[in-house]
Amino acid sequence: MDDLLVVERIRKAWDVVALEDVSLRLPPGHIMGIAGPNGSGKTTLIRLILGHIRPDGGAIRVFGDDPGLSGRAIRSRIGFVLDRPISYEHLSVTRLGRLVADFYADWDEVEFQRLLDEFELPGRRRASALSRGMRVKLGLALALAHNAELLVLDEPTTGLDPVFRRELLARLSAIIADGRTSVLFSTQILTDLDRVADFAVFLRGGRVVFSGPKDDLLDRWAIVRGGPELAAAAGADAVRGIRRSRMGFDVLFDDMDAAKPYCDGPAVLERPTLDDVFLLLGSKESQ
Amino acid sequence: MYIYDIYSMSTMTGDLDTPETPRMRVILSNSSSEPIYEQIARQIRAQIIGGELEEGSLLSSIRSLARDLQVSVITTKRAYEELEREGLIDTVGGKGTFVAAQNPQFLREKRMSLVEEKLADAVSEARLVGLSLDDLSEMLRLLAEEE
Amino acid sequence: MKALIRKDLRLLAPYWWLILPGHVLFSANGVISPEFLFWIGVALAASFTVGLAVIDWRFDADRFVAALPVDRPAQVRARYVGAIGAAVLGTALYVAYGSVIVAAFPARLGWRTGAGAWNSPEGIAVFFLVAAALVLILLPLLFRLGLVRGIWSFGFVALAVMAVAISRVSNAGAEAPSQALVEELAVFVDDRGAAVAWPLVLASLMGLIWLSARLSIAGFRSREL
Structure with a gap:
């Protein structure tokens, strides 16, 4: 099957971070972890994938298309949790769910309610009253309720307690168990890649210092x-x-x-x- | 250390009345110097050769094994590939991975090589503590008689 | 587009209990003079657009929304539909409040009737045009510059417009700026004849909306989120 995500020799000058010659490939049914310190370009890369910004050079293909041109169609197949995991926190969990649901033709309300139950998210609670961990869970529930084929998570584990971090990473490997969905997540914590990640990408100063199967690193x-x-x-x-x-x-x-x-x-x-x-x-x- | 018991869903014969559901038991150690994929392969291999996993048993899929063990898909895939190369398991496209039909001769060889492997370990441990070959054979004889 | 408009209404939902009484309370000041009612009404209509921009800014929502399956031109169009809708609603409320005030205080000074009055076709049209013009100027600035810089630049533009308006009004000798505009429109309609003047007004409004939306789309497209 074709790669869900292909990044080829991307260049992008953006604020203080400049991506230089970044290339990656993510096949269906796999997890890719992008690790690097603050300012290494993780978020910039995610913005490029979501079509929020355009590269200065190189090419990005998501599901075979350019997110700068067919961003809308691409994003309908992406589930996302950004560095601010959700927005419009003045709304209740349920109302936020309805707001997001309107945007997806494939929205699965039953699945969404099931995820809220599973994550123990109270529907009537205002999102602003949720802890960071709960907000990440809500973001994840929103991201998982429309049959996304690619999950893009920007530092989902930052600020989470170790138990929930584990739980989240475990959930990622459950998500890709269908063999169709892939996950791309960024993190500052290298040990987040230890177990479930199939591919590891290390960014430093906007450059890829390693990209490949994680097992290669650990075994070879x-x-x-x-x-x-x-x-x-x-x-x-x-x-x-x-x-x-x-x-x-x-x-x-x-x-x-x-x-x-x-x-x-x-x-x-x-x-x-x-x-x-x-x-x-x-x-x-x-x- | 993480311990997981993985129950495979059914047998190839579909005989649901078998009292014992074939089960795969994999224990992973993070601190071991042995690569994770090798730990998985070694334990499944031992269970196949030891007869705990019977011929024709359906094994967990690569993906559900990865999910249950909390390891990467590439890791479990590699473990299965290794077992497949050794002829211990077969992957039937679209149906899953099964414990391969073993010929008795082959199985015997496999078991022997397992014994050999363990003896080799014993030998190198013995060297470390300065046991002579005679001491070691004496120890082995005592152990065998005990049983 | 439908999802975007519904989103905007959902965003305001927790505030309706504040907005509705607030609207009545503010508009009640219109009892002082039609001039008051006019400007309060215009400001309230524009506050729909400003309010949404403040909510987006407050919750840092630009990236969140942009990660949903929407495209930027649709986002711009949805905001225009909302803003023009708010201007239409504001105009209706302006007429409603005015009628109540006139009925309650018939002898109130400054509430003229007949040609050029606040509730003449020209008076109502001018209210709508001013309310619309305000957001048509504001939106491209918001889309290009974001909330904070957008509002700042709008302040400068508004000052310039006011300076021109005041000089014109003092030349015309009318007692109130809105009144002067109404009179100008009345004269314009008289000169050309209603059959020509009103389509012309409508056409220029459409042209203005089109131009403003183009500027907004161009500005928003080039913005990096």
């Missing part, structure tokens, strides 16, 4: 921590980052087999965590 990549003699590894093909540590060097390899020759003696070989990868990726040995 390796870190060698060792003494000063590791400096010799710097030139190797498989080396993706190297950083001076207190004892010598930490070297990130994208191939465990290539790393093994370097860990004779006191050097140790480790599977990297996502944090390790993010920290080391692209870093050069500083003198």
